[in-house]
Amino acid sequence: MGRLMFSALLQFLCLSSVAVWTVRGEDPYLFFVWNVSYGTISPLGVPQQAILINGQFPGPNINSTSNNNVVVNVFNNLDEPFLLHWNGIQHRKNSWQDGQLGTNCPIPPGTNYTYRFQVKDQIGSFFYYPSIGLHRAAGAFGGLRINSRLLIPVPYADPEDDYTVLIGDWFTKSHTTLRKILDSGVRSIARPNGVLINGKIAKGDGTDDPLFTMKPGKTYKYRICNVGLKASLNLRFQGHTMKLVEMEGSHTVQNEYQSLDVHVGQCFSVLVTADQEPKDYYLVASTRFIKNVLVGKGIIRYTNGKGPASPEIPEAPTGWIWSLNQFRSFRWNLTASAARPNPQGSYRYGSINITRTIKLFNSVSKVDGKLRYAINGVSHIDPETPLKHAEYFRLSDKVFKYNIISDEGPPEGSTSITLAPNVVNVTFRNFVEIIFENREKSIQSWHLDGYSFFAVAIEPGRWSPDKRSNYNLLDAVSRHTIQVYPNSWAAIFLTFDNAGMWNLRSELIEDRYLGQQLYISVLSPALSLRDEYNIPDNVLLCGLVKGMPLPKPYSI
Known part of the structure; x- marks a missing residue:
């Protein structure tokens, strides 16, 4: 009854939108009520079932400011469990809100759950998406921006407007069909059917409404995220250059680019100035590193425009060496302030001694005739009891074992794969080096929840300790x-x-779904509220801990 009363109160306050409260000097609160339901869409001309949030595809944008408290009450109107993940949000001391099966029980059909988290000391461009059951292939994703507080200067002039651009490959098969393909273990989900920009694709026949409008002479901020399933995408603005200003929560050196490779799960922010002939232009996103290139387009219209976009769209680069060289051009802006009133570059990561090196190798093979993906020879499976719950309730030994993989990786030439929960334990506050080695013929994209890390190198070949001389x-x-x-x-x-x-996971949905992920357990020896929050009062419990009383809470 208490949860229902709280939900009703939120609905009254939010009216399915958002209300902002400031309480006695606390950082402001943003309240949202989201209804998750099925709906029919036809982005590629084929009617298909989608997952909508408040009837929208893509879902609503969250527009927050650093240190805001975000409260999202999610009503699951689907016929299967549902879970949302907040990609790139660090959830300081609060993995309870991460929205992964290792930390949360799914929201059962016909019920609701309220996420509560603070975007603490963060700025930048992020997105949210559903994390289980291949739901991301059906929608329920949207933009999540964190603006800088007014007292923290931003290293560029305020843009005329701020736009969210969600690009991604798209399948016309339903998420249930794709899931059945992977569950069968016979084959992968193959190639996507198209590329969408904010859930649409321009026909180019003069009937398209613009995705964005620009006033002549004004500069606009575009927040670009690849929310797709498996394809790296190259993005370019027809006739315009982009000035890169932010990447996944960090201000960057402001280099200009004709196009940008945006890999699955990544987000960039760019400035674009309307300095060309006033007419329509294409925003173009096309697949990289796969045969039969797919192209998605959207219209950008000058407010005083007098003509259609030229059919001659700019060509994408070829080969991955071009993409590697672009990565090497990305630099942290050492003079810009971050979400705190001090320069980003004041943290001298290059002078800290490494305490541990963990080498992670991705592989693919078959187990009992079924396709599986692995890290260091272990293909992760999610137990019925979330890993974090098992750890918090002191039941770890009944659910999983720590460190079943070696820091050195599997033996040379080994192709065997073991199915098990894959949990690596690290020492609290240790400075660690992680090496991702990809011996496959396809590109990988890796993401770590709860943290930002310094991407010090990408190089061809195999890693060895002497490669550290090339680190940035x-x-x-x-x-x-x-x-x-x-x-x-x-x-x-x-x-x-x-x-x-x-x-820590592959952002490629089939790789991750079939086991290419692991969890990193970071335990504070003090078991103190200074280091980690207690389990939420409204937590959903499942598996071995269902119905159990909550453990004694941490204290300061």
Whole structure:
């Protein structure tokens, strides 16, 4: 009854939208009520079932400011469990709100759950999406922006407007059909059927409404996120250059680009000035590194425009070496303030001693005749009891084992795969180096929840300790997603100072669904509220802990 009364109160306050409260000096609260339901859409001309939020595809944008408290009451009107993940939000001390099966029980059909988290000391462009059951292939994703507080200067003039651009590959098969294909273990989900921009694709016959409008001479901010399932995308503005200003929560050196490769799960912010002939122009997103290139287009219209967009769209680059060189051009802006009143570059990560190196190798093979993807020879399976719940209730030994993979990776030449929950334990506040080595012929994209890390290198070949001489130890961008090209490796640095249970995964949906993920357990020895929040009062419990009383809460 209490939960229903709280939900009713939120609905009254929010009217299916948003209300903002400030209470006795606390950071402001943003309240949302979201109804998740099925609906029919036809973005590629084929009617198909989608998952909508408040009747919208894509879902509503969350427009927040650093340190805001976000409260989202999600009503699951589907016929199956549902769970939302907030991609790139660090959830300081609060992995309870991460929205992954390792940290949360799914929301049962016909019920609701309220997420509560603070976008603490963050700025930038992010997105949310459903994290289970291949729901992301049906929608329920949307933009999540965190603006800088007024007292923190931004290293560029205020734009005329601020636009969210969600690009991604798209399948005409339903998420249930795609799931059945993967569950059968016979084959992958193959190639997508198209590329969407904000859920649409321009026909180019003069009947398209504009996605965005620009006034001549004005500069606009575009927040670009690849919310797709498996394809890296190249994005370009017909006739215009882009000035890169932010990447996954960090201000960047403001280089100009004709096009940008945006890999699955990544977000960039660019400035575009309306300095061309006043007419329509195409915003173009096309697939990279796969045969039979797919192209998605949207219209950008000058407010005084007098003509259609030219059918001659700019060509995309070819080959992954071009993309690697573009990665090397990305630099952290060391003079810009972050979400705190001090420069980003004041954190000298390159002078910290590494305490541990973890090498992660992705692989694919068959187990009992079924396709599985793995990290260091282990293909992750989600137990009925969320890993974080098992740990918090002191039942870990009944649900999973820590460190079943080696920091050195599997033995050379090994192709065997084991199915098990894959949990790596790290020491609280240790400075760790993680190496991703991709020995496959396809590109990978990796994401770590709860953290930003320094992407210090990507190189062809195999990693060895002497490769550290090529690391960028000064101004590598602090971010949360990194790509690894075929037969290449990538290196990241980070301090594990955010206690909780955090998901590290392939952002390619079929790889992740079939086991290419693991969880990193970061336990604070003090078991103190200074380091980690207690389990929420409204938590959904399932598996072994269902019906159990909550453990004694942490204290300061």
